[in-house]
Amino acid sequence: MDEQGPEGRGQRPRARGLHDRVLESLGPAITAGDYPPGTVLRTDELERRYDVSRTVVREAVRVLESMHLVESRRRVGVTVRPTEEWDVFDPQVIRWRLAGPDRPRQLRSLTALRSAIEPAAAGLAAEHATPEQCAELTGHALNMVATSRGQQLPAYLVHDVAFHRVVLRASGNEMFARLGDVVAEVLTGRTQHRVMFSDPDPEAVTLHVRVAEAVRAGDAEAAERYTKEITLGALRELDILAP
């Protein structure tokens, strides 16, 4: 049956090697803007800074280069590339930027992305979801209802995230499915700002139930419409928080 969780990662702080340590230091620094575009890093300087060998630095740089964060040129050095060229869809880059000062802007971009993707995914899910997925969906929706009142936000969040993950996966589109982690991040981040303030919007809870029903009924149009309302709510929330 169910093997180990397919994406059983919370965070993985385990540095799997020296190159990862360097990467996990340089990546956040660059995406945070500590090294503005145009900045030139020299390999041997990095060696000294991190007290590691060329091998290690080179591997880290190579990865940063594959994310289009930097460009390595002979006789020049490792140059930080302009922001517009970064691979902003790379999960690692997203993670780094969410952890940095760009977090608010990043959350906006991602929420806009959600608003575009999730309704479409819900529509597809209504056509492709398996009975098991429909059951999961209904289960999470009901649990959301159950935990929507009385300081149970953490539990609510778990089901909220799971709900959206299932929708994306049930869409049958591998690219949509891969956005599950991103959506999870957005939902978590969003809630962190109001965790002590209020229970979830009751209307949003109802909408989740409606989506689950629509998917189970195979009503793509309704599933899409209700999901659109959910994501519109998320967008509105952002405008309220920082207009």
Place this chain on the structure above:
Amino acid sequence: MDEQGPEGRGQRPRARGLHDRVLESLGPAITAGDYPPGTVLRTDELERRYDVSRTVVREAVRVLESMHLVESRRRVGVTVRPTEEWDVFDPQVIRWRLAGPDRPRQLRSLTALRSAIEPAAAGLAAEHATPEQCAELTGHALNMVATSRGQQLPAYLVHDVAFHRVVLRASGNEMFARLGDVVAEVLTGRTQHRVMFSDPDPEAVTLHVRVAEAVRAGDAEAAERYTKEITLGALRELDILAP
């Protein structure tokens, strides 16, 4: 193995070094399924296969690992990861898969993605586009009209691609903007299949003009609706080609 496969793609990814050569050989091979998930590659074997040093192989592997195509573990080797874990949004992975046997499926995924993103982007563009961008948009739309008849498909395609690029950029969302390359790839790939058959659908051409008008008028709802029709046409086309 083949060193310079006949993948004469438009933009030659000029091997900037040995590690790139290895990467540009391993990447396509893995995404094509030549090494199914679970396959174990050993570093020293790759060294011999490509006749390069350890350094070079390791750098290539590190990049593949950052794309979640493989996982490198001590005492085990470099293992190809399950397809569901690949970073399917990585431009390089997209390129590799488009060049391989998965191309049709990949085009479907990407077209679904387009259908979700572009209408939203057009709506945002109506609110954020600069006068210059509006002018560009109108210009490309008019040029599409002008080249829509009489075996001018290559020229038509240029403006079609440019049009969609501008819309995505004008949305003001960096993530949408980065999908310009992907959309370009889809549009180009789509046309290759019918290049000798027919002129573009006149209705689609009209819709582009309408989108340009709506964006210029700041009518987000109309821009979104007309763009949705364009992408729906693209989806329908796929169903016709391979139902």
Place this chain on the structure above:
DNA sequence: GTGACTTAAAAGTCATACTTATTTGATGGA
């Protein structure tokens, strides 16, 4: 000032020696 030539800086490559984690399996005791 233009163009060709030289220089030097920094990344790229290679070979080798060494370290570390992890699987495997063999040993030995309950």
Place this chain on the structure above:
DNA sequence: TCCATCAAATAAGTATGACTTTTAAGTCAC
């Protein structure tokens, strides 16, 4: 027989020094 423990084998990870290649930049002749 079974389980725990420990040892050996293995493949990736790291360090280092010598060497090559690219190329920005400076220099010289015209």
